[in-house]
Each structure stands twice: as C-alpha cells, then as structure tokens.
Amino acid sequence: MHLPLINRAQEHGEKIAILVPNVEAFTYRDLLYVSSQIATNLLQDTEDLEEQRVALMIPPGFDYVATQWGIWRAGGIAVPLCVSHPRPELEYAIVNSGASIIVAHPDFEEILRPILLALRNSNAQAPNLRSILTSETLPNPVDRLPEVNLARRALILYTSGTTGKPKGVVTTHQNIQAQVTSLIAAWEWTSRDRILHILPLHHVHGIINVLTCALWAGAECRMVSKFDAETVWQCIGDGDLTLFMAVPTIYVKLMSTWENTNPERQKILSAGCAKMRLMVSGSAALPVRVLEKWQSISGHLLLERYGMTEIGMALSNPLHGQRLPGYVGVPLPGVEVRLVDEDGTLVPSGSPGEIQVKSHGVFLEYWQNPEATATAFQDGWFCTGDLAVVENGNYRILGRMSVDIIKTGGYKVSALEIEEVLRSHPDIHECAVVGVDDPEWGERVCAALVLHPHRQLTLASLRSWAKEQLAVYKVPTQILVVTELPRNVMGKVTKPAVVELFR
Known part of the structure; x- marks a missing residue:
C-alpha cells in the first residue's frame, strides 16, 4: 500500500508538479519515478529503512522534493537541514537525530565533509554513516518499495532553540496528512492552483503549507532557489499565479522593491497580485501598517493564520468573509483550541490565556526527549506557550509567554x-x-x-x-x-x- 500522497500523485501523471522558472519543469510522473529511484538507492540491500533518519541538505527545487519523497517511500524519517546554518547547528541536528544517511547537493559537500569525518571518527556516531550526493547516478530498474503505515514517523524538524537546545519535533505521516487536509479544506486548494514557493524548506511553513499542500492537491509548485525580490515580482507580474504565501519580512522587502520601480511597471506588478485568489502571511506577527500598505499595492487583505512546528496550523482567518487586521481568526477544520490560565482553568471570552491545541495534526513527540514531551501536554492538550485573547469570536495573539x-x-x-x-x-x-x-x-x-x-x-x-x-x-x-x-x-x-x- 502506498502513502496517500503517492497515490494521489499517480492520478496527475503528466501534469506539472514542480517548475523551476526559466530552468525546467517536472511532472508528477517524473517526481514518482525519480523518488522511487532515490528510495531504491537509500535501501541498498534492505527491504525497509524502518524509520532510519536521513538528513537532507538540498536547495529548493526538484531534487529536494524527490529526495524527501524518496526517504518517505523507503520507510525513512526525513531530517531537513537548513542550507544556511553554520557547522555547529548542522552537526547538532545530524547527531541529535542519529542520522545514518546524509543526502546533499554538491554545493554543500565542502561544509559537510569535515562534519562527516568528525562523526565517523567519534564514538557518538556509527562509523558507517553514509553520504550521498544528488549528482550521483541513480539505480535503474527500481526495486519493490516497502509498505509504509501512516502511523510511522515521517519528519523531524528542529525548533529555534530560543530557550535551550533545539528540540526535534517528530511528526508522523498521519500528522502530516491531518495538517494538509485541514488547509486544503480551509483554503480550497485544487489541482488548478499555481503557487510560487519562496520559503525555507526546514520549517513547517515551507514544507507543509506550501509544498505538501500543493502536491496533495495536484497543483503546480514553482520553486526558486532563494528569495530575491526582483525574481519574485517577475513571477508575480507574469500574472498566472493563484496563491502566494510569505512571512511579514518578505512582504516588507517586496513593498520596498515595488516602491522603487516606475509607475508603469507598478501597475503590471499590482495586476499580477490582483489575479491571485489568495495571499497569506504567517510565521511572525504582521504589523497592521504592513497589511494596509500591501493591500493598497496588491488589492489583497492578507490572510493571517497561526501555527507552530509542533501543531502545523491551528487558527486562520477565513478564505471568504471578513478578515480582521491584527487577528488570526478561528480554529481550522479538525482543530480544537482553548485558552487557559496559569492553573489550567478555561478563561472567559475577552480574558487572556495560553493557547492549547488538540488535533490529529499535533506532533507525536520530541525526539528522544520524553520529559519535554510529557511537559508539553496537559490532559491531552498541547501547551503552545503563546498567550492570546478571543475578541468578537476571533483570536488575537498577545505573544510568547516566555518572551513577549x-x-x-x-x-x-x-x-x-x-x-x-x-x-x-x-x-x-x-x-x-x-x-x-x-x-x-x-x-x-x-x-x-x-x-x-x-x-x-x-x-x-x-x-x-x-x-x-x-x-x-x-x-x-x-x-x-x-x-x-x-x-x-x-x-x-x-x-x-x-x-x-x-x-
């Protein structure tokens, strides 16, 4: 039995899945075939990786997606590494996750080589740590791939570590499916959608909200290797995108670039925005003045939502209907949210309380950290550590309890x-x-x-x-x-x- 994500991809065959602007387009058939080759290569002579951790350090593009899918299809757990992190942070993620295989783009061979050498020579890591470059020739024909149950672990993403060492957030295939289908329903994704992907691929925003939602829906995901305001505006100005998602900082940079272009081109760029059906902002608080300025440029009142690595998305302003500036809306389909005080007691409407979440999308555990996992839950509810208040039926985030x-x-x-x-x-x-x-x-x-x-x-x-x-x-x-x-x-x-x- 294939994973539902794989089964759905088979329905789209020759439809474009990944497009790298001005470079190349890849169909769903391409993605299925190459990911099966990668899975075969990862398996070598074994039948199932059985949740071995496979770290990947690959820039955004087809190779990243095919490798991620290949890891999943081989029964492994994907551990995406940030392509801009320095050596200590990369080494921490590799060691903490216990990765047995590292797949990397040749551009990162130089930074990874000393890490691999040190780990192979240390007692902390098995000496047979495998490294694979995406430039290597893949096997053909493809071996029979294992059946992967939805309850299996699929992904380890590392938290920012603002209050201590980063923790590995473990999500299962079932968690990912719940997160994706909730957003598919709320934001009405279809196979006709075309989205520009400009977000990092070691965070839930880029991996789940954009990439996996697009591929689950059979949509077209256009990927650029890194954010560049001029490149993004060029893609928007072409006028055939239907969705766009970014963080507030990116919207600020796009506004600055728009303001510094000539009036004639401004009209073209704004028209490209207006043709989209949805523009989303998240991962950080969106200042109202940025929201208002972007609306004047694009004609879109940005849809704000709230989520985090451990839960995916929990709250969202509506796709249709009134969006309130400064608010993150209401619980998404399949998500329960409550606010409690310091004693764990429900707070009345209008009073601030900690956001707690319960859904099938909530993560399984912190990797090899049962104490932190136990502390993170209260009676089955995940304790986010974020303070919010409900006003006029909508949630407003007050900030991180430990920081804000x-x-x-x-x-x-x-x-x-x-x-x-x-x-x-x-x-x-x-x-x-x-x-x-x-x-x-x-x-x-x-x-x-x-x-x-x-x-x-x-x-x-x-x-x-x-x-x-x-x-x-x-x-x-x-x-x-x-x-x-x-x-x-x-x-x-x-x-x-x-x-x-x-x-």
Whole structure:
C-alpha cells in the first residue's frame, strides 16, 4: 500500500508538479519515478529503512522534493537541514537525530565533509554513516518499495532553540496528512492552483503549507532557489499565479522593491497580485501598517493564520468573509483550541490565556526527549506557550509567554501590542519592545525605536501621545524617558533612540 500522497500523485501523471522558472519543469510522473529511484538507492540491500533518519541538505527545487519523497517511500524519517546554518547547528541536528544517511547537493559537500569525518571518527556516531550526493547516478530498474503505515514517523524538524537546545519535533505521516487536509479544506486548494514557493524548506511553513499542500492537491509548485525580490515580482507580474504565501519580512522587502520601480511597471506588478485568489502571511506577527500598505499595492487583505512546528496550523482567518487586521481568526477544520490560565482553568471570552491545541495534526513527540514531551501536554492538550485573547469570536495573539509578555507592577503587558501602538506614531518607522529586569517593578517595558528620516521626537510630545494611545490598550499609565543611542549600536539608521516605558 502506498502513502496517500503517492497515490494521489499517480492520478496527475503528466501534469506539472514542480517548475523551476526559466530552468525546467517536472511532472508528477517524473517526481514518482525519480523518488522511487532515490528510495531504491537509500535501501541498498534492505527491504525497509524502518524509520532510519536521513538528513537532507538540498536547495529548493526538484531534487529536494524527490529526495524527501524518496526517504518517505523507503520507510525513512526525513531530517531537513537548513542550507544556511553554520557547522555547529548542522552537526547538532545530524547527531541529535542519529542520522545514518546524509543526502546533499554538491554545493554543500565542502561544509559537510569535515562534519562527516568528525562523526565517523567519534564514538557518538556509527562509523558507517553514509553520504550521498544528488549528482550521483541513480539505480535503474527500481526495486519493490516497502509498505509504509501512516502511523510511522515521517519528519523531524528542529525548533529555534530560543530557550535551550533545539528540540526535534517528530511528526508522523498521519500528522502530516491531518495538517494538509485541514488547509486544503480551509483554503480550497485544487489541482488548478499555481503557487510560487519562496520559503525555507526546514520549517513547517515551507514544507507543509506550501509544498505538501500543493502536491496533495495536484497543483503546480514553482520553486526558486532563494528569495530575491526582483525574481519574485517577475513571477508575480507574469500574472498566472493563484496563491502566494510569505512571512511579514518578505512582504516588507517586496513593498520596498515595488516602491522603487516606475509607475508603469507598478501597475503590471499590482495586476499580477490582483489575479491571485489568495495571499497569506504567517510565521511572525504582521504589523497592521504592513497589511494596509500591501493591500493598497496588491488589492489583497492578507490572510493571517497561526501555527507552530509542533501543531502545523491551528487558527486562520477565513478564505471568504471578513478578515480582521491584527487577528488570526478561528480554529481550522479538525482543530480544537482553548485558552487557559496559569492553573489550567478555561478563561472567559475577552480574558487572556495560553493557547492549547488538540488535533490529529499535533506532533507525536520530541525526539528522544520524553520529559519535554510529557511537559508539553496537559490532559491531552498541547501547551503552545503563546498567550492570546478571543475578541468578537476571533483570536488575537498577545505573544510568547516566555518572551513577549512583560510582567510589570503586577500587570501582564504584551510587547506585541505596544509595538503595534508605537508603529502608529507618525515619526516612528520601526520598533522592538522587550522587558528589562527591575527590582521595584519586576520588569520595565523598554522599546528601541527607529525614526523616519528627518523626523524629531521630543519627550513631552511622546509622553502625551503614548499615555493616550497606550491607555486604549489597557497598558498602565507610563512615564517615558528618551535617550539617544550611539549610531554603531543600531547600525545605519536615522536617529535611533531607546525609550523606557514605566511608571
């Protein structure tokens, strides 16, 4: 029995699956055949990899997809490596996952060679660690491939490690199928869709939301090796894409490029956006001003959604109907979401609480870390560590409890909320808000500001403005102190300043 993803691909035969703009197009038949060759090569003389971990370090493109599918079809667990990570991070992922095979593009042979040599000579890794280059000749004919049960482990993705060593998030084929089918239903993917893939392929956003959803639906996935604003605009300007997904930083870069082109080309690029049926933003908070500016350029009110490595996507604004700026919508099909307080008690509507999620898409475990796995769940619910509030039936993210929630004088203040308010000031171009330890208040709210060119801020005007604006967001009355920063601290920016917000 084949995996459902493979069975579905067989229905699309000569339809284009992967297109590398201005280079080559590959059909679903190509993808099925080459992935079966790769699976045969991985198996060698064995019948089933039986969940051996196979690390892959391949740039976006057909080789990446065929290798990922080949690993799955051979019964292995795919461990995607970030193509831009330095040696220590690559070595950590390889060792922690216990990878027995590494498949790499020739461009990365030089950075991987010393890692492989060190691991083969150490006691931490088996001396027979295999390495395969994507340029090697693949076997022909193809051997009979194993049957792979949906309950098997399929993928290990590593968390960012902001509060400790990165953890390997293990998802099964069944988890992936649940995540994909939920998005297929919510965003109405069809085989007629064409999406431009510009996201990293070691994160759930790029692997699940774009690549696997597209291939599950029988759609066409266009892949570029790395993000380049001009290249992306050229693809959009061609006018035949139906979907686009990106992170806020990418939208900011695209806006800057659009603003620096001539009016005639701006119209062409905007028209390309307007022909799409959906544009999505995720993986980070989307500032309202970015959303509004992008809408003026593209005609699209970006669909915001919320998810994470451990759960896939959990919340989404609607494909049809009203989308509220600053909100991430409601639970996706097949996903249950609740908000609880520090005692695990459900909070009433309008009160902040930790997001907890239950669905078939929630990950299986942290790789070889049963303690962390047990801690991550409460009565079968996954504890995300993110704080949110439900207002008008929609979820609004307040931030990461360990990072973005500032406890000052008995109040819990959302750094993301304060940032959004500060960005609305006419003189402020960008800002970042953090909590600073304070013996009296626990934490003081501190913001680093970057002003628009040729703008000035006075303490009196900023104090008056902020007291009024922050009061709307239920932030305690604040006193503001403005201090100029040395230019080398913030880099080449215009009149940076640090602002402390505290009583």
